[in-house]
Amino acid sequence: MDTVLLLIASRSGPGVPNEAVNAALSALGASCEAVRLAPQAVEIALPGPVDDREEVVRAALGDQPIDVAHIPASGRAKKLLIADMDSTFIHQECIDELGKLAGAGDQIAAITERAMRGEFNFEEALRERVSFMKDLSTDAIEKVKDAHITFTDGGRDLVQGMRAAGAHTALVSGGFTQFTAFVAERCGFHEHRANRLIIEEGILTGKVEEPVLGQDAKVSAVHEFCERLGITTEEVLAVGDGANDIGMLGLAGMGVAFHGKPAVRDAASVRLDHAGLDGLLWLQGLSAP
Secondary structure, eight states: OOEEEEEEEOTTSOOOOHHHHHHHHHHHTSOOOEEEEETTEEEEEESSSSOTHHHHHHHHHTTOSEEEEEEESTTOSOSEEEEOOBTTTBSSOHHHHHHHHTTOHHHHHHHHHHHHTTSSOHHHHHHHHHHTTTTOBTHHHHHHHHHTOOBOTTHHHHHHHHHHTTOEEEEEEEEEHHHHHHHHHHHTOSEEEEEOEEEETTEEEEEEOSSOOOHHHHHHHHHHHHHHHTOOGGGEEEEEOSGGGHHHHHHSSEEEEESOOHHHHHHSSEEESSSOTTHHHHHTTOOOO
8 A cells, every 4th residue: 555754843833844845755664755835835655654764754854843744645535523512623722711700710721731731531520620610600601702713724724625625524522612612613614513511591500511522422423424425534633732632533534633732643644743623634635615
């Protein structure tokens, strides 16, 4: 099975310099050709299966802010995008932002960080964090959306590029529907799902509807979407950054750890530490719309 090795740089930098391309070709030690897809993306076709050449090229590039991915050449373009939201499509963890407005920002952020590293049960961590928000007005949700959420570079391009190629797109988050609805609309996802905060007369009760959407629910979502769309898990692209994403990343044909925690980077088939979300288009042999 032939493969491709991609070099993908950040959108905000100068791209992949020719010197880096030459270093990669030298490290590969094979007669192969580099094709520049864009200033920030270069593709190299390689014979043979996926092997340790990705790590060889990473070592050759040193500390340059360039991502390296070595993937099968066939079946690259996926038919379903299933994506995490917090710290993936947006820079923030919405629950942390609400926690700040509830006067419990430090406590909630500490629990979030440990949960995303996989140090304890995500579902219990969510219930504990939501309890800090008891008696918070729903005005806080609107304030977070209006003043605190910033979008990750390339997110809308990724969704629109996959939609243009005929793929289905779903935002599946361990966060809250009030935020996934907002992000899904802005980026153009077909659908979204997340946890539901229990609200009474405009006030948060400090509780979340059961069952909590965590790692197992994300895995179930992949199976559900595949059955509905009549596709296999090999035709799925999943992207996320936290421990509750590991299950769906491992199940998907292409699981991408996007600026992920160490355990997530180790579990994913592809890791992007520098590129924007539009880098996932280059992985699939697609271009931005």
